[in-house]
Amino acid sequence: MSAHEKINYVEFAAKDLGATKDFFRKAFAWEFTDYGEDYTAFSGEGLDGGFYQADLATSAERRGALIVFYSEGLEETLEKVKKAGAEITREIFSFPGGRRFHFREPSGNEFAVWSDKGL
Template sequence: MTSTATINYVEFAARDLAATKAFFERVFEWTFTDYGPDYSSFSAADAGLDGGFFSAPIANETSNGGALVVFFANDLDSYLAKVVDGGGNIVKPIFEFPGGRRFHFKEPSGNEFAVWGHPIENFGSN
């Protein structure tokens, strides 16, 4: 039975909607559907959860109490390189935590995200 109280959609502000879309297309291979010049959605098929970006002069950061959305990657180091090559800014380099490793980054509009992976000794396992 499907609950009606589950997380179904997430929206983020984007200072530069075009740059944010280009970043997620390049780094995470997402596709977007535009709804006018100030809104673009992504799908759960690409991102794991439906959502979108809207034009606004603000950004989501953990330093101001924002929620942290965390991606999973089997190869954390390659995703760090992809984020940097795609124009992301690393705000916390790879660090270990109980159960894995992760890094934090900001995409071109300034929203903070993280990517985590298994500890080195468990690399490749799910």
């Protein structure tokens, strides 16, 4: 449900839409709806959004927005994203309130996963 003046949708560039969709299917069991050859959307994943074909990517090191997933089992999620083909850009580290790691999916976009479990 859309809420007035609240974050509703996020879009990411994807160098390889097929590889990006395959990664998120394998790592997190996401489903996609294609809108033509250059756009695919996801919903019900905590925040709705999509990927559009472009030779761009976002990362924290370039001061782009960092989307952070939550996990009740950080080590298990780390193994899932590795198996699905992610590049781990920061191994698990502690910070006040939890632990997290960062990864880059096949199109080069960087995400993070955090947990307050297992501290």
